[in-house]
Amino acid sequence: MTDLVTWAEVGGSLAAIGGAAYARHAHPAAYWSMVGLSVSVARLLASYTSTMDACGLTVEPPRWRALAVKATTRREVRPVPPRRGMIRPTSTGLRLRLRLAPGQEPADVAASAERLRHAWGVHAVYVRDVKPGVVELRLVGFDVLRKVQMPRRTDAGPLRVPVALREDATAFVRDYRAVPHELVLGATLSGKSMFLRDLLVGLAAQPVALVGIDCKRGVELAPFAPRLSALATDPEQAAELLPVLVKEMEDRYDLIKARQGIAPGTPDELITSDVWGLPEDERPAPIVLFVDEVAELFLVATRKEEERRDEMVTQLIRLAQLGRAAGIYLEVCGQRFGAELGKGATMLRAQLTGRVCHRVNDEASAKMALGDIAPEAVLASCAIAAELPGLAVVGDTSGGWSRIRTPHLSLADAAATCRETAHLAPDVPTLAPFRPHVPPAPVKECGPLATPRPITE
Ligand SMILES: Nc1ncnc2c1ncn2[C@@H]1O[C@H](COP(=O)(O)OP(=O)(O)O)[C@@H](O)[C@H]1O
Ligand SMILES: [Mg+2]
DSSP states (O other), X not given: OHHHHHHHHHHHHHHHXXXXXXHHXXXXXXXXXXXXXXXXXXXXXXXXXXXXXXXXXXXXXXXHXXXXXXXXXOOOOOOBOOEEOOOEEOSSEEEEEEEOOXXXXXXXXXXXXXXXXXXHTOSEEEEEEEETXXXXXXXXXXXXXXXXXXXXSOXXXXXXXXXXXXXXXXXXXXXXXXXXXXXXXXXXXXXXXXXXXXXXXXXXXXXXXXXXXXXTXXXXXXXXXXXXXXXXXXXXXXXXXXXXXXXXXXXXXXXXXXHHTSOTTOXXXXXXXXXXXXXXXXXXXXXXXXEESTHHHHOOSSHHHHHHHHHHHHHHHHHHHHTGGGTEEEEEEESOOSGGGOTTHHHHHHHOOEEEEOOOSSHHHHHHHHTTTOHXXXXXXXXXXXXXXXXXXXXXXXXXXXXXXXXXXXXXXXXXXXXXXXXXXXXXXXXXXXXOOOOXXXXXXXXXXXXXXXXXX
């Protein structure tokens, strides 16, 4: 009988351990909330001082305190760790603020991040500078990029789209006002088009004109036709669309100039050098141009095509150079983007401030995107596994970089969002001839702008 009870106890414990291991692997978020969080908090509280000491993050106490301790308790005076704020649990990890001791800098704590992660049994530890003397430790309980779930509260806004998740479980926000143009690089099947899809769907709900150039006959962007203000599906159409965009940009500069010259007595705050300074009722809608597989625009077979190519490249460079103030932004996607594409390629690349590099096949391709940001970022993008499409390394404007992954969004869901938001497409008359043909939708509710129109007038 006792044997039976013992066996039942052993069996029960083994089942519990197996169940916990399974839950940890299959449902890491639930496991973290139910088990991981309390274990890590207990470890942190129990070992805070000794861990900080082992990481070399403790300092000698001030002399007055040492004397006071000696006088009152006769205990040995021990080094003190940085003062710790409240532990704030989150659905993916926990956060805690540390007040740095005099003589310490955030880099000291960041250098120990790996040691802290092992000491407290979490997936990763990130250090963020909050204000002088205070850093925030972000402990991430599990690999959040394996199954991406965007945070519920994000810093979205006009022309700010939370498009992917960073490895520290915060949202990567694509902010067009801060970074007007971006280059998205990656080998085939690395997740570039998914990145564009997430971004386009994020912008679809905003009063922004979306323009697409997809020389793969439109297979990636044509499903979003109801929400697109213009679409070119081959280099010939692109060659017609780009000069129109340049003309639109020039018209917008004329509008700004007219505003500046209204009258000599115009108040200072009404003088503007970009569309954002115009009054709301006069301000033209921002335009975001998505170019999927940009190399298709550069590759030529005949001499006649060469001329067209040179013109298109020049127009793209002009849009990248001058578009921001006119509210025209570029999102350029490609597999490689180097000098071998031909004249103008590196010049265009230099204008694309934002850099996202998905999995690449060689270091040279990664260098085209991230070479001027950080050598470690290049290595990180070369190490992306093929099993994780959508994973990318993004270069920050500050020169920093981080790993991100887009949430999976099916083409059908994205197309449905575009149909629902079709009525939000702003009216940009110059682009009207390029409005893609939209086949009659099977669903009945459709905005007036979603009615089919011919491609050319
Ligand atoms: N973030 C992601 N999560 C899961 N699967 C993804 C993700 N991004 C891309 N994929 C999958 O990877 C494949 C290739 O993606 P795609 O965006 O078409 O790559 P590319 O445009 O670089 O060739 C698609 O089948 C897509 O479903
Ligand atoms: Mg693609």
